[in-house]
Amino acid sequence: MRSIRGAISAEENTKENILENTKLLLEEIIKENNLNTEDIISILFTCTKDLTKVYPAVAARGLGIVNAALMCCDELYIEGSMNMCIRVMVNADINVKQSEVQHIYLKEAKKLRPDLAK
DSSP, rough: OOOEEEEEESSEEESHHHHHHHHHHHHHHHHHOOOGGGEEEEEEEETTOOOOOSOOOHHHHHHOOOOSSSEEOOOOOOOOOOOEEEEEEEOOOOOSSSOOOOEEEEEEGGOOTTTTOO
């Protein structure tokens, strides 16, 4: 089992924008790590306190991730931290070295891990 991290920024606090960005992030994680939805054991989602219109897990269900455990939580607020941010930790049953895992940071969230951003 491996954990895959990722984050993406949202442009606005709307149901549509949160779901669109979450879907984009999950699709990139799936593609870059050669996953299928059955490989995914669980996903932990966090959102900053300014994203309040929908649970990001709804996007995962829309992608067919229906057997994995999904949980949504508030991101810890730290002064000066990024706003409008969705973060994920995907736990997947894959047989690769940790160094081969592709962590995905998109849009403004690339600033969180410039060492990993593509």
